[in-house]
């Protein structure tokens with residue numbers, strides 16, 4: 195078993211704490227889950243556990259940020275998106291405060307806890323807030339780069355993480371080149387028949403889907419979209435102009451996430467293209483093992499390949 | 507010297523209180539005039555807190571209007587952001603921007619938004635408008651002072667309606683845990699919210715006991731927040747109180763100064779019609795003249 199993304203995150207945050215004393219970390223009684231606990235132990239004077247109070251959590255971070263500190267806010271993705279929305283919009287975003295909002299347990303990754311804990315609308319909510327950037331890393335390497343980027347930004351950023359083991363994309367596709375802006379789409383695999391744009395945990399699935407499509411004689415281009423907002427529309431449009439077909443894949447409701455963002459952007463470019471969205475249909479999910487849950491709700495390499503084949 | 511300069515420089519306490527009173531009376535007139543002229547904005551809660559905000563900016567706070575972003579400045583968060591016209595009036599006359607701008611309140615392209623916006627108005631330390639945020643943000647600002655080893659003060663003004671918000675109590679609980687030095691909450695308890703009296707809408711008493719139970723340092727007396735002598739007395743009491751966080755509950759009158767508007771939720775945010783304005787104006791002028799006579 196490789197390391198979970200939350201562990202890589204927690205350790206990296208603590209590492210950053212040692213070199214940057216402007217970082218302060220906040221959590222809402224879930225630091226053992228989000229792994230902000232590593233930072234808490236190393237830097238107790240710069241860690242604030244506010245208890246189960248996500249609204250207060252985000253606004254205290256806002257106050258800290260007004261005085262030049264760089265707060266990193268930790269909570270479950272669903273509760274940040276649902277219980278701190280007013281604070282994120284009216285205090286953090288409206289005032290362009292440099293706060294990093296880290297949503298732990300994104301998508302279905304808190305699988306056994308069930309629908310109350312699964313975060314499938316967070317991207318849609320965060321995306322609609324002006325000035326808030328939305329990043330969904332696909333592996334530990336991207337998570338670190340995304341966090342670095344967010345900590346240097348002069349505005350709020352939402353970083354959506356997964357609870358579980360993250361694939362190591364570097365093994366297969368090489369590391370993201372240091373010079374490549376985290377907001378730019380990374381082309382993981384060139385292809386000519388269909389474009390698969392994926393984010394987060396779906397990126398590795400898209401890679402596997404492309405392999406199986408290749409064996410059927412379909413050439414798929416795989417795009418790794420870390421930044422849902424801002425969306426790198428140019429790179430997306432170049433690929434879709436070439437293939438004429440797009441499949442989006444995300445661990446999120448099909449409403450308002452990556453699929454919606456791509457459809458909106460490409461439609462306005464006037465490109466002729468056909469499209470399918472892989473994601474959770476407009477329904478509530480349930481408890482179960484992570485892999486089986488993903489599969490049941492239509493998120494898998496097979497589902498991506500099937501949709502791509504239906505278009506190409 | 508104008509009234510502002512006299513209020514700022516006066517050292518005799520009795521005279522200072524009278525000067526601040528006169529200033530607050532004048533601000534109240536100006537607020538009513540702009541709100542009437544613009545036919546939009548909130549009178550009731552601006553009027554109830556007029557003495558308090560005047561005393562903060564012309565007596566209490568360590569600030570430099572020429573450097574609104576000075577790191578060591580004291581902070582003020584108007585959690586009841588709908589009293590924006592009061593804050594703007596005080597900031598303008600304190601020198602943060604030209605009083606001529608006050609007439610652009612709520613206009614398109616104006617720097618004076620309907621509710622305070624720190625990105626647009628010099629001197630505004632935190633944007634507010636949605637109720638319930640102020641104490642949380644104040645906790646953050648005060649904790650930042652601790653981390654940076656600074657001694658600035660953070661004042662948060664809330665209305666009792668603002669305290670209906672659950673977040674206020676999350677923040678009150680967390681402040682008792684972190685005990686940030688320099689955090690003081692001032693409650694403008696005018697007893698009336700938007701829809702009616704607090705007793706009708708959401709009873710809040712015994713407020714002091716609630717703060718006490720939550721672990722705050724509550725000043726033992728409830729002060730008259732429309733009486734400058736009592737406000738200055740409360741500031742002295744704050745200086746004597748030692749443990750943090752601190753809270754002062756002020757009894758105030760919503761719509762203060764206009765007899766037929768006092769204590770009425772209908773004057774919370776209704777546009778001020780011409781007839782009411784013509785009746786209200788002489789009342790405020792009379793109070794101002796009386797206050798001026800005291801400082802001749």
Ligand SMILES: Cc1ncc(C[n+]2csc(CCOP(=O)(O)OP(=O)(O)O)c2C)c(N)n1
Pocket residue numbers: 550551552554586588635636637638664665666667668669694696698699700760
């Ligand atoms: C979150 C939120 N809900 C509702 C409102 C609408 N609103 C504006 S003022 C107010 C009543 C506030 O009462 P209080 O805090 O006592 O203010 P004051 O009487 O001092 O004006 C309400 C409900 C708001 N601004 N924010």
